[in-house]
Every structure is written in C-alpha cells, then in structure tokens.
Amino acid sequence: MQNQNKLILEVQNLETVYHGVMRVLRGMSLKVPEGGVVALLGPNGAGKTTALRSITGLLDIHEGKITKGKINFFGEDISKVSAHIRVWRGMGQVMEGRRIFPELTVSENLQSGAFGVGRKTMLDRMEAAYERFPRLKERKDQEAGYLSGGEQQMLALSRTLMSNPKLLVLDEPSLGLAPNIVSQVKELIREIHKEGVSILLVEQNAAMAMELADYVYILETGKIVRDGTPEELREDEDIQEFYLGIGGEKRTSYREVKHYRRRKRWLS
Template identity: 50%
Template sequence: MLKIDNINVYYGAIHAIKGVSLEVTEGEIVTLIGANGAGKSTVLKTISGLLRSKTGEINFMGENISTLPSHKIVERGLAHVPEGRRVFLQMTVQENLEMGAYTQKNRDTDADMEQVFALFPRLLERRKQIAGTLSGGEQQMLAMGRAMMSRPRLLMLDEPSMGLAPLLVEQIFAIIQEMNKKGTSILLVEQNAQMALSIADRAYVLETGSIAVSGTGEELIESDKIRKAYLGG
C-alpha cells in the first residue's frame, strides 16, 4: 500500500536521506530501526508531507503523494504520530481526540471515539482532563488515539516508547499489535530495536541515511551483526 522509491532528502546542504526505498503491504507491521541521527524521523516526516524529498517517489494506495500537502495526505488515510507526544496541551483529552477527526467533516465521530476508548481505557477515565496534566505515557496514548480518529489505513508511529517506563512500553506495544489486528497497517520507527523487532513482520535498518539491512523481524533479531549493533550484544 505504501511504496517509497529512492527518495533523497536534504536539510540545506546536508544530505540526510540518501536513496531510501521501502515498502509496506496491507496488514503489515513494518519497523524502521537505527541509531540516533540515522534519519528515521526524517523518512516519516517526508512520507507525511512535513518535509519534501528532492528526488524519488512516494506512492500510497497507487497514488503519488510526494507533492501533496500534509493535510491532503491525512485525508488519504495516512496518519502520522510525531515524535515526542505532540498533543494539544491546553485542550482536554476529548477535544484532542476531536481534533484528530478534523479531516472527517460532517461525520459522526462518536463511534470512532468509542473505539479509541476501547483501545485506551485510560483515556476514557481522563476524558475531561487537560492534556498538559497527563503523564508521559498517557500523552503518548492520546497522540496515538488522536491519530486513530482520522480512520487511517496506515499509521506511522515515531518512537512511541521514548522516555516511558518498561511496563508502559509493553502496554503501548501490545496496543500497537491490537490496532494492527483490527486492520490498520503500521510503520513503526523505534530506538528500542528489541521491542520493535519482536512485533514486526518486516524491518529495515537505517544507517546514516541509507538502508543497510532489511528482512523479517525474526531474521534481524537472530542476525549477529544486528544484535551487536542495536540489541546490546
């Protein structure tokens, strides 16, 4: 459903992404792992239209989206949960979720919200609370729930485990798997390679702007090279 072909992204003179190609097929969880500064977040931002690739093509559901503005890309069913729990701090949990349905004009969003609350019961408890007063894990859940409100076919998650306690990380990953079972394809960027590879169907390893290795999640967990470089021995 998503096919990226040989994209090149620059920050001014810096060549950040050097000819990256990757693919997500319907129903998959695909993960993109790599060290700090490898360009993982840059790839996601380019797909969702926040950054532009100089060359190459991004195809989503058979349409070239590499020149579309970001709000049109969301309308096509490709949602992005940016890094660092970017929620609307001054709005309540419910209002944040309503914002997520922004592109769903004239449609009743109650059912969607019920689904989000089913995935994240914690958000239901905090429905009327101001988002800025939520804990880090709850804000991450809110950011994910908000993205689900736009009824995405493909959900891109940027470092959902960042700065969370191990128990919460497990919860978040369990929810990602549940979302996937309900029919949303996932493209997951992670530093926590162990967790990411354990739930992924396929994985790509990004090194200084290019894809170094790719394979199924199991293959990469078992590869010596990957274990040494990313999984701590």
C-alpha cells in the same frame, strides 16, 4: 522474504536536504505491504524521522525538501501532496514527542484528530477511544498536559485513530516510557494492526520493534544497509551485537560492527 501483498506504501530512492544544503536521505527505499508491520531501525541521526516527515508531508515545515525519488501511497506518488490530504487519504501519524495539545482537554484533543469526519462518526470514534482507554474517559474534561507520559502517548495514538487511518506511521512510540507502559503501547499497536491497519514503526527499542514487525529495515547515514524478517536479522551476529546489545564491545553503527567482525575473522 517480505510479504508480497499489494503495497500500501513504497518509498523509492528518496533523497532529501534541509536548508537547501544538508543531505540526509541518500537514496532510501522501503516497502510496506497492505496489512504489514514494518520497522525502521537505525542509530541517532540516521534519518529515520526525516524519512517519516517525507512520507507524511511534514518535511517542508522543517525547512526540508525532497530532491529525488518517489513516495507511492496506494500506488500513487504523493510526494507533492500536502500533509492534510495524505491524512484524508488514510495516512495517520504520531510523530516524535507525541505532540498533543497540552492546554486542550482530552476530548478536545480527540476531536482535533477527526479530520473531515461527520459529528456522529466523530462521537462514535471518541466512544471507541474511551472504551479502549477508560483512563482517558475519566479525564476527558481535564487538560491533556496533566496526563502522565504513558497516558499522553495513548491520547496521541487515539487522536490519530480518530481519522481512521489505513496506514499508521509511528516515530519512537516507546521513547521515555516506563517498561510496563512500553508493553501496553506494544499491545495497543498489535490490536490496531489486528483491526486491519498497516504499520510503519520507527524505534530505538530494537527488541520491541522486532517483536512487533514482520519485516525490518536498518537505516544508517540516509541509506538502508540491511533488511530482512526479524528471524533473519536475529540470526545475524552483527545485528545482535549492535542493535540487540548482545555481546561485543561498543560500536557506533551496524556497518562498523560488520567491518570489525570481518577483520577479526580475517585476522584469526
């Protein structure tokens, strides 16, 4: 059962389209309790990034639109509130591809994340980021584009922390990183969570996400097809087969695996 703390985020029955025609989310719902770490898993094209864009307010710049449903943040529907106001109210995000500004220096990148923050607070938070990542401090006056992939991910996360978010929304933070860097990112997310930030994490790396999360949702073709604690999902043979890559022939979706197993059971 999902933690029953007060909800920081509740997505209700969300439907979206791109370019006025292409339906992606088809009635998606999920909850993030205060202090929770929730993972959203699913195959390519399921609509995970679209869900996060809807939550953070970035759907319109991608020619997308919410056609139905609600997004409650601290109990208030924010689906029509602009992206920067959501940041100001405590929603931080690192979207796909860790969009840092490659031509700006490391310290300028950090400053760009300090939205509506006074100078003293900004400098304190920058100092905290440098303490966390001495590597960023060493390179604070260098262009961020020269950082390694892992360092850029650390910078992207640190930049987001400059606005002191209450909810951190992450789209595939492990993508394209070497295994040792993935475990650093995992530790960092744990630390941020311990400091009191609630987390919504989209991942292709299901094993990593299940280690971090206290509740998991699985999205396929725009709908949640399964949810549960990592313990519950680990016991589910279909999840093991498709998401954790344990046993089985190649399948393209959780539902397909489920269907196939049922049939196999029925035939045997």
